[in-house]
Amino acid sequence: MSEVPAVRVDLSGVRRRLDGAQGRTYWKSLEELAGTPEFLDFLHREFPSQASEFADPKGRREFLTLMGASLALAGLTACTKQPEEKIVPYVQPPEQAVPGKPLFFATAMLDRGYAKGILVESHLGRPTKIEGNPDHPASLGATDISGQAWVLGLYDPDRAQTLTYRGEIRAWTDFMGALRNALGAQKPRQGVGVRILTEAVTSPTLAAQVREVLAELPAAKWHQWEPMGGASMAARPAVGRPASVQYHFDRADVILSLEADFVVDGPASLRYAREYTARRKRPGAQAMNRLYAVESTPTLTGAIADHRLPLRPSEMEGFARAVAGAVGGGAAAPAPSGATGEWLAAVARDLKAHAGRSLVIAGDYQSPAVHGLAHEINQFLGNVGQTVVYGAPVEAQPVDPLASLAELAADMKAGRVDVLVVLGANPVYSAPADLDFAAAMERVKLRVHLGLYADETAALSHWHIPQAHPLEAWSDARAYDGTTTILQPLIAPLYDSARSAHELLAALTSKPDRKGHDIVKDFWRAQFGGDFDARWRRSLHDGVVAGWTAPAGVAAPSASGDPTTAPRPTAPASSAPGTLEIVFRPDPTIGDGRYANLGWLQELPKPITKLTWDNAALVSPATAQRLSLENGEVVELRYRGRTVKAPVWTLPGQPDDTVTVHLGYGRTRAGRVGDGAGFDANRIRTSDAPWNGTGLEIAKTGETRALACAQDHWSIDENAEPRHLIRSVTVDEYVKEPEAIKEQAENPPRDMTLYPNVKYAGHAWGMSIDLNSCVGCSACVVACVAENNIPVVGREQVAKGREMHWIRVDRYFSGAPQHSETIRAHFQPLPCMQCENAPCEQVCPVAATVHSDEGLNDQVYNRCIGTRYCSNNCPYKVRRFNFLLYQDWNTPTLKLQRNPDVSVRSRGVMEKCTYCVQRIEQARITAHNEGRPIRDGEIQTACQSVCPTQAIVFGDVNDPGSAVSKLKAEHRDYALLGELNTRPRTTYLAEVKNPNPELAGPAAGGGEHHG
């Protein structure tokens, strides 16, 4: 797509609209507030730039040629006979394999080395879909976005497929010969030149193997590099040594997050999100918790908090110190003055009032000092042992990953490394720039890289060995609390030369050529002792190893770890206003870049910015105005003598004078999907301040980059009148006036309609979405993509508003854009509403969208001729049209991922959510075959089953005892655009905040902005 001019947002216009009678409480973008032509275009044209295909002369010629041909053949297509098909049965059927019935196997996905339990759906040996493992403590039946995309990673056609030496294909035996030679030379020298670089290791088997290598080569060294890791080290200031920290949000009444994005980020996020929202499910009827979030870049935790305070990163430690002073633990520190000071005092009083039932949690990207202070506050409030529990570290050998990598880089530069074996990591891309890892690699005589992709590190290695995907290989891993899972393969490796880390490590020992299965099984044979087979089978079946659930020994905070006595670094002086600070964070969807080639995650709008396919330099509206920056304008970021070019994106809620850049983009050897997307923020990142720093300069370049942002897509028109799409009240207001939520908009009587009043005698499917539980993580979107064979359309098509997601998560802001502390975000997942009076059905000329007897709004693909009238008439804008042939019909591996129970749609067909009707029908058939009715909860839609917070509940609204009926009976249930009397089957539960009554000022956010 050609570069388009950057969007200029007139902030004074924004202010006028906010102040005036037209002022909007909830808005999706600054463009909406300013009423820019671009926004109005998205709003009023159901199909933005539908004719743009013809603007391109080549496309137009092609179109005419095709049209000529298709006119000649029109009408004849229906006369073809079906081509003959073959049936290929088994020769010897494997046990339990029933064609047409999927099997589920328990294993785990890895998040920075930690396990999150999953169940993998397998259709005759093809893994197709990931579900959470309800028996696993880090999953509780849910998965995150990368868990859902895990299966796409297996089938990614750009995965490394062959073993190569300097880019040329070689055999495993050639590699073994080279390796044995090099190791043979090292053996007399105790392996002093040998380095093994792994990612964070929780796998007991892998750790034992590394130790085995180190026993044979005592002078060799083991390094670990995990770009987003180091959580075990975070507790070091508290405990005095590496430790695991577990939080119990179910026991916490008051929570202060120091930029801990605990609801989506981290190995325990699924559990924490569940525990946190469980305390907010029945406002009024249960004691709600209260969350204060302090953050230097908008996070989802901050977005859902009751109170949010944006701070520049340099102010974070001072803030934590002041809180510690205010609650009375440790030396008093000067409290900030003004509004922040009042905010802080109120938080401190609230924390003190809930001593023992409060929780202060510091984020993974905070300094050790902040972690120490968080611990100090918890210690003083008596939270340790209650809401915070320290345990032995889960990682086999916890290290500070950055220090470990820096040591390795220094050794390599000094020429002390002869053999480097990299297992999985990609340090050439992900290491901070000052380590100059690429140059250091050049000095190593033998460089071996095992990786899923022939990535940046592979390019600089002599030998590259394709790694077996975790769904193809045996392994094991432990969860945040020490629960151990044995990872079992779902499928034989797709590529013959693929090896697992276990198999490559075995090659370094005196017992090479052992299979991964034998290595893992032998390890556990030694652990289990008697009755091995039964325990092994039980462990594989359950997805957890019984008896290995808790970390060995729980460490109490040691005296030396007491930060009140420990020497404390002085707080860095907050930088003067006007100087820019930079914040580095992993990307919300593709993480540290390892998922850069997964189209599902690239196309998933990032939960807060709603950008797709790109990262950007995020600045606050006020800073953008001060520096006269525009969205999409490419600037040069100059930081510590290094530069990188980045497009600007204005993000309400971002602290002023603070620029956030996300890592993971700017990959050069990620694959066809990931290459060329975004810019590489690692190029200005240094190892002494990996997550934030001061002294950033911004220089204009005059270039622009059109960013594909989905925030204005599928907007519902509120210009004529407010539609009350988001409804948010405080708990006090809710208790006082529970009916007020429903009464925000008109509720016409059911019979005030020209539609026939249909009675649904049998089941009547419905859905309830709890906006108070939704944390905006967007796992539902990826789950829907995986379940329903939804294609990836690419960056240019997203920019035109043609993304195909059947469920979208609308993100609304409230507050004043110039005052970032007033900004709050609200999330609204929006699938098809399954209207009883569906406007789409009346306008279809070919009856391709019709109502089912159970109230589903069916879409019949084989009837659809693509008039798109239905989508024009849909007030919720939930219908998606295949403008082009988005689905990949050719790549063999991608075909393996498809759900066989859902049609694969072609070009020219409208598609939409049908409440996962394939799951409804499967449950119905199973129930009827067993001669019983369908049980409540038996049908789980894909978005429902993945949801970490159980915000989505589906069921039979004709059954008054069903979970969904009970939720719909709540006072905070409301229908979106209910005043149109479309009678949507999907309804929402309004957001109920629990603000501190002391904080009624503008910094309080939440309730005071609703109207």
Add this chain to the structure above:
Amino acid sequence: MPQTFHRSTNTLSKVSIFGALFLVVGSLFAIAEINRSGYVTQAGVAREQPVPFSHQHHVGGMGVDCRYCHTTVETSATAGIPPTKTCMNCHSQIWNQSPTLEPVRASFRSGQSIEWTRVHDLPDFAYFNHSAHVSKGVGCTTCHGPVDRMPLMWQYSSLQMEWCLDCHRAPEKYVRPKEEVFSVAWQPPPDQIEQGRALVKAYGIQTRTSCSACHR
């Protein structure tokens, strides 16, 4: 002034108007009939198979139950095509030298599947489930016809949507007692409609004609 057209042109015009109408309707009818015919639906066409397996012999002659080979018909969407192992259960003992059965033995030796030609092939957008029908009293022969008299398998029904809907709208015309589902000898009784209505009630059969019942 004489009339421009002779009186006979009235007849001529009537004939041509009605004739044209008849031609249009007639050709539409012809197209519909061609579309329903075995030429398009492949119904009644026996298919060549790598091994000329005879249902007539095995079902009609030997009395082998449908479920001996189609094992998953009661539990899964597909009835299941038997693995080579099922053939070899008997044919390792009997007819174990027959040249006709060499592809079966070759498959068993090599582990390579036999590639059968599909006889009943629904379009990919139609999701049919055997177990749902079998458990509600729809007999095998109701759809698959007199299998016990088919030397080579052929498709008995049109498998077109109107054929599906014929039963989905009025299942009482076809349902039979559950214990007769796998019988190839069962014939509808004279009072099928009454008996059928009773069975529809007893088995809780839903007349499902919503699109999503079959299309997803």
